[in-house]
Amino acid sequence: MKLQQLRYIWEVNRHNLNVSATAQSLFTSQPGISKQIRLLEDELGVEIFARSGKHLTRVTPAGLSIIELAGQVLKLAENIKQVAQEHSDECRGSLSIATTHTQARYALPPIISEFTLKYPDVALHMQQGTPKQIAQMVSEGQADFAIATESLELFTDLVLLPCYRWNRCVLVPKGHPLASINKPLTLQALAEHPLVTYVFGFTGRSQLDDAFKAQGLTPNVVLTAADADVIKTYVRLGMGVGIVAHMAIDSVLDEDLVALDASHLFASSTTKIGIRRGTFMRGYMYDFLARFAPHLTRELVDEALLAGPRFEHGLFEGVELPEH
Numbered sequence: 001m002k003l004q005q006l007r008y009i010w011e012v013n014r015h016n017l018n019v020s021a022t023a024q025s026l027f028t029s030q031p032g033i034s035k036q037i038r039l040l041e042d043e044l045g046v047e048i049f050a051r052s053g054k055h056l057t058r059v060t061p062a063g064l065s066i067i068e069l070a071g072q073v074l075k076l077a078e079n080i081k082q083v084a085q086e087h088s089d090e091c092r093g094s095l096s097i098a099t100t101h102t103q104a105r106y107a108l109p110p111i112i113s114e115f116t117l118k119y120p121d122v123a124l125h126m127q128q129g130t131p132k133q134i135a136q137m138v139s140e141g142q143a144d145f146a147i148a149t150e151s152l153e154l155f156t157d158l159v160l161l162p163c164y165r166w167n168r169c170v171l172v173p174k175g176h177p178l179a180s181i182n183k184p185l186t187l188q189a190l191a192e193h194p195l196v197t198y199v200f201g202f203t204g205r206s207q208l209d210d211a212f213k214a215q216g217l218t219p220n221v222v223l224t225a226a227d228a229d230v231i232k233t234y235v236r237l238g239m240g241v242g243i244v245a246h247m248a249i250d251s252v253l254d255e256d257l258v259a260l261d262a263s264h265l266f267a268s269s270t271t272k273i274g275i276r277r278g279t280f281m282r283g284y285m286y287d288f289l290a291r292f293a294p295h296l297t298r299e300l301v302d303e304a305l306l307a308g309p310r311f312e313h314g315l316f317e318g319v320e321l322p323e324h
Contacts, residue, residue: 005040006070017056079280094123098134098143101227106247146274158274163293166324167263171242179258194222194240
């Protein structure tokens with residue numbers, strides 16, 4: 001049994017049994033992958049993949065267990081390399097962050113700026129996607145950290161570290177009727193206007209829908225987007241009233257819009273960092289976490305990773321999260 005063979009079955013499964021796509025991603029030949037998988041199956045005495053002719057059709061029950069263990073072995077092998085690198089040069093390496101547009105555009109820039117100044121020899125990679133996509137990237141080992149508000153809980157192999165709480169504001173053009181109201185904004189008032197806000201599954205959208213539902217109101221959402229900048233664009237075009245994360249407001253760039261506090265209307269949301277259990281934590285990775293969320297000390301992170309998915313939540317009871 002070879003690590004290469006375990007990587008092949010792991011990657012073939014990740015590429016939905018498409019051997020050709022797997023070969024392209026690994027810069028090798030399709031026949032070579034097929035041959036190594038067959039050799040592994042012969043050695044183990046079981047089929048990992050069921051076939052119809054030359055095509056793989058599904059993963060066998062035995063294959064499911066073998067592929068899961070193969071993923072663990074590959075991760076441990078990567079950790080061995082990381083341990084060696086940590087001892088040879090603790091300030092050199094790579095860090096891959098998977099996150100959403102809102103985090104990448106508004107929350108992360110000052111953190112990234114400070115981090116890269118301190119660690120110029122750490123290659124920093126940022127990947128953007130939906131919350132579900134970025135959680136899957138970390139679950140499959142394609143990224144080190146997933147930073148998002150929604151969907152991280154869907155992946156049971158991720159340890160979730162709460163970072164900060166945030167809420168929303170309402171955006172309208174200057175001169176809009178809501179901008180002249182001299183009393184706190186109400187959901188009833190919002191329900192009377194067309195709304196432009198986040199796509200479901202992005203940036204705490206579920207809390208917004210729950211708030212309207214709790215009061216028996218149906219919001220008139222006329223346009224949704226994953227990007228706060230897109231939402232602001234259509235607010236400027238008069239498409240509707242925008243509801244965005246408060247952190248997405250720039251006092252200079254958005255001076256033509258009026259931001260109205262809406263934190264009393266919606267439950268606050270919590271942004272979390274998801275880390276796959278078993279990840280080898282380099283020194284600079286702890287430093288990044290502490291910069292992003294100062295309460296995430298090395299000791300607390302280690303304790304959470306040791307506790308594992310679904311058992312780490314109690315560690316953060318009583319921890320006061322900062323407001324963003």
